[in-house]
Amino acid sequence: MMNGLSVSELCCLFCCPPCPSRIAAKLAFLPPEATYSLVPDLDGATASGPAGQRSRGGVSGVTGVGPAEAKWKLHLTDRAEFQYAQRELDATEVFFTRSSRGNKVGCMYIHCAPNARFTVLFSHGNAVDLGQMSSFYIGLGTRINCNIFSYDYSGYGVSTGKPSEKNLYADVDAAWQALRTRYGISPENIILYGQSIGTVPTVDLASRYECAAVVLHSPLTSGMRVAFPDTKKTYCFDAFPNIEKVSKIVSPVLVIHGTEDEVIDFSHGLALYERCPKAVEPLWVEGAGHNDIELYSQYLERLRHFIGQELAAQHV
Template sequence: MNGLSIRELCCLFCCPPCPSRIAAKLAFLPPEPTYALLPDPDPVAGAAGAASGTGTGVAGAGGAGSEARWKLHLTERAEFQYSQRELDVTDVFLTRSSRGNRVGCMYIRCAPNARFTVLFSHGNAVDLGQMSSFYIGLGTRINCNIFSYDYSGYGVSTGKPSEKNLYADIDAAWHALRSRYGISPENIILYGQSIGTVPTVDLASRFECAAVVLHSPLTSGMRVAFPDTKKTYCFDAFPNIEKVSKIPSPVLIIHGTEDEVIDFSHGLALFERCPKAVEPLWVEGAGHNDIELYSQYLERLRRFINHDLAAPHA
């Protein structure tokens, strides 16, 4: 796209779209749910049932006392079924956002005695059921526990996807992680991938944490739709570019140089605005959905966690 046409300019300035409409067109593609949370009246029996290979297992409430306990049921669409060992280290539960939506959450204890827990905001067109196997592999390899959640309208989370709901959803996840598991902010790494960078940047601009990872991030909705956009309009959705400079924590930005969905220039622009940006990872030849397949992805994450975060920051 070389620029805005006269018709597009007229539409923008005479009848500017509301942020929710931009968001809906650019971002939200919730899949058919790949999992369900079933009430678990008998945790011990539930665990035994999971061991029988039904794809159903126990997920406790992480020390939530008398609160409801749930068991995780993965459908065939999840393309991955838990072993009993994996079920034993996975908790699933529901919390509620400030906007009244029920938010599905998943906590995976991948690494005993891990210093950090990653609060992971996933990309588009997936839910917790599809991401669970990736979380287990990632947490094990970078020696971190993983906490994730589904956006409103994704998985078992209720409501409809919207920009405002994204911010409320991650707030609910943040408070659940802190209250249910007693994790302090200095031990939380916020990780956002693609559309997940939107709630991640918003939260990170308001709360200090151990660190932030922005994986294939976007600068704003308008800049994705109209690449020649140079300023942030009042009706723009997802204005990461305006919030990233307020992040007080160390930030690692990862972007593929051949990203066909969110151009590499978005990662560069955010890097330049980040006051505490560390050495970024620009993955030569990588697109939007294959960065994890490159060896430097895990290498850089490990170095970020084990070395960059151990060094003093101004």
């Protein structure tokens, strides 16, 4: 998250002069070399339902609902380290949507569970893209009985533009609208899930739209609080002010954080939990760091109980 900056460099970022876009770009965004590509599906295989037909080694999808619109195939590179077989790829659809800031946003919908009530709109962490996350999404969705919809931030994967805080909010808005309009999924069946930097667009969206639930995985309170842990107030130039938005979330919120997080201190998760009006029992993973929470058994156990029992009981 900190990108190896010294204290003096951080001070320059915040004080000479303070500029949220510079803070965001230098402290937060580390887009990797793309691990996948979307190529036009020239075979013309017609998409069958929400998940397209696999064609010539790629997963096909359409950019919109019109039959004349372009269809796309997903091609993963070796760096994606995909761990599943053809059947799982066949359940994956890829397409582009466009944000209000004019960027093309790469999207992925994975049909993990045929009778799933909920779809998870997943905003991933830093230094990864959809290609790297695809195997995790399939494993997670299958285990929690949810379909997974995700997208790449501007400048990540196949998404155009440059990473910035404003683009981050426009990207998640575009993903939300695509999920709502393309698949006809109502907000009460959407779970917003943010991991690390992905909690920033998740909190922003959840503060403006009611949904089934929100999951904040290793969240940050604000950019300046990460850089300077003793910060007690939110300054006008602070980036990613989750702490100021989370109190506006009216949906149930599950906070997950490792007690030994070396990137975003555990205190961030605790502070956000205390600000959420409808926070449910959090998951504090004893001994877990920033990137290994998923390896602990209580991670899946808590998500299963939250989605399969707590949320299900509210939707009876």
